[in-house]
Amino acid sequence: MPTLFDAPGARFPRPSREVASGVVHLPDWLPLGEQAALVGEARGIARSVAGTPLAMTRPQLRSGQMSVHILSLGQHWATNPYRYVTSVDGVPVPPIPASFHDLAARALADAASLSPSLAAWSGKYRAEAALVNYYAPESTMGMHQDANELSEAPVISLSIGDTGIFRLGNTENRNRPWVDVPLLSGDLIIFGGEHRRAFHGVPRIEADTAPEGCGLDRGRINITIRQVAL
Ligand SMILES: O=C(O)CCC(=O)C(=O)O
Numbered sequence: 001m002p003t004l005f006d007a008p009g010a011r012f013p014r015p016s017r018e019v020a021s022g023v024v025h026l027p028d029w030l031p032l033g034e035q036a037a038l039v040g041e042a043r044g045i046a047r048s049v050a051g052t053p054l055a056m057t058r059p060q061l062r063s064g065q066m067s068v069h070i071l072s073l074g075q076h077w078a079t080n081p082y083r084y085v086t087s088v089d090g091v092p093v094p095p096i097p098a099s100f101h102d103l104a105a106r107a108l109a110d111a112a113s114l115s116p117s118l119a120a121w122s123g124k125y126r127a128e129a130a131l132v133n134y135y136a137p138e139s140t141m142g143m144h145q146d147a148n149e150l151s152e153a154p155v156i157s158l159s160i161g162d163t164g165i166f167r168l169g170n171t172e173n174r175n176r177p178w179v180d181v182p183l184l185s186g187d188l189i190i191f192g193g194e195h196r197r198a199f200h201g202v203p204r205i206e207a208d209t210a211p212e213g214c215g216l217d218r219g220r221i222n223i224t225i226r227q228v229a230l
């Protein structure tokens, strides 16, 4: 066990665990090389849609403009009203890359032993929409529910770059009780089961914490993979 007297930079142990019923955190899940490959792939797609209606952008919400940039794959998360669409102004949404499908299948298989409600989805999950969120160090995401998917299938969420504080709340409202889980580069969190519709958000990014070699110098990328239809 690390103590106060350990060398600076020594990390506290972070076991894989079920944070709340149906919510599994797998720290250091993806190796740095694979993180960098995913960032490269996402960057390539973002460049390919720049200047189109599907360009990575900060969506305008009822509550104001988001500080997070979002790129939609598979299906586009549209606002006003909130819904998923397969094209915008006749331009089709770029497909979800094979690497993301592979990641989703591996994630569920790895989480299965820690949560029976997640285990139920292993082998039958369909990755239909993936959102690539980019957080500059000042960005935050307010407490919200992921509620535009008809399916109760879990949301698979991978973090790359700077550490983000993931706030997992309750299913009733945006207030306490909540638990804050720091998500480091390479961490995976899967939320489903009883907490599939729990409020959650990202109140803070810890600037300059991205590890060398993750593919991102500044800020944080979060990739969420979702099954939309029943
Ligand atoms: O960035 C995160 O960890 C959470 C993202 C999120 O909640 C979302 O995309 O709906």
Ligand SMILES: [Fe+2]
Binding pocket: 144, 145, 146, 200
């Ligand atoms: Fe969310």
